Amino acid sequence: MIEQINNLLPQTQCGQCGFKGCRPYAEAIVAGAADINQCPPGGDEGIVELAQLLGVPPKPLNPTFGVHKPKQVAFIIEADCIGCVKCITACPVDAILGAAKMLHTVITDECTGCELCIAPCPVDCIVMQPIATPLSSTQKYAKAQHAKRRYENRLSRLQKLAEAKLERARLQKAAFAQSKVK
Numbered sequence: 001m002i003e004q005i006n007n008l009l010p011q012t013q014c015g016q017c018g019f020k021g022c023r024p025y026a027e028a029i030v031a032g033a034a035d036i037n038q039c040p041p042g043g044d045e046g047i048v049e050l051a052q053l054l055g056v057p058p059k060p061l062n063p064t065f066g067v068h069k070p071k072q073v074a075f076i077i078e079a080d081c082i083g084c085v086k087c088i089t090a091c092p093v094d095a096i097l098g099a100a101k102m103l104h105t106v107i108t109d110e111c112t113g114c115e116l117c118i119a120p121c122p123v124d125c126i127v128m129q130p131i132a133t134p135l136s137s138t139q140k141y142a143k144a145q146h147a148k149r150r151y152e153n154r155l156s157r158l159q160k161l162a163e164a165k166l167e168r169a170r171l172q173k174a175a176f177a178q179s180k181v182k
């Protein structure tokens with residue numbers, strides 16, 4: 001059921017529902033810890049789909065969690081970018097290209113419009129722009145599934161990096177202890 005609910009969510013991973021991503025929100029719905037009307041990116045359309053899946057009546061989006069906006073993507077004003085990399089760290093779907101002290105750019109096709117890169121930018125050079133053509137339901141679903149894969153790949157990569165860091169620290173500690181014995 002968690003996976004079925006997660007598959008209906010927009011995979012924006014924005015956290016507006018009060019949870020750290022779409023899957024934790026799906027888990028909270030199943031656990032009875034969240035209502036079906038807490039996802040602004042999904043809007044009323046998403047609430048109706050969740051209600052149908054769960055066999056409960058739909059309800060309006062709870063404004064406490066935000067308002068539904070037309071789909072937008074981030075755009076970096078490259079002339080102002082100082083290459084601090086903070087936006088790359090914040091982006092849940094690896095939709096930003098750049099390197100330290102180099103200008104950064106958004107891969108528009110990969111951007112989910114989550115806005116998580118806006119606040120960390122120290123020079124306010126990221127703006128949101130509406131997409132030119134609204135997406136059909138089929139296109140929205142395909143994009144959400146693509147974003148889900150990118151998000152999961154990112155989580156897996158970060159997990160491996162954290163494990164490798166821990167292993168390096170463990171080996172250094174062991175080598176230090178060994179050198180003390182000698």
Ligand code: SF4
Pocket residue numbers: 009010011012013014015016017018019020021022023025038039040041042
């Ligand atoms: S897209 Fe919806 S479910 Fe996913 S994190 Fe954002 S508000 Fe939560």
Ligand code: SF4
Pocket residue numbers: 073074090091092093094095096106110111112113114115116117118
């Ligand atoms: S580029 Fe910004 S708005 Fe787009 S997905 Fe990444 S963090 Fe979200």
Ligand code: SF4
Pocket residue numbers: 076080081082083084085086087088098103104120121122123124125126
């Ligand atoms: S956070 Fe802003 S200044 Fe820093 S790399 Fe990203 S766009 Fe450039």
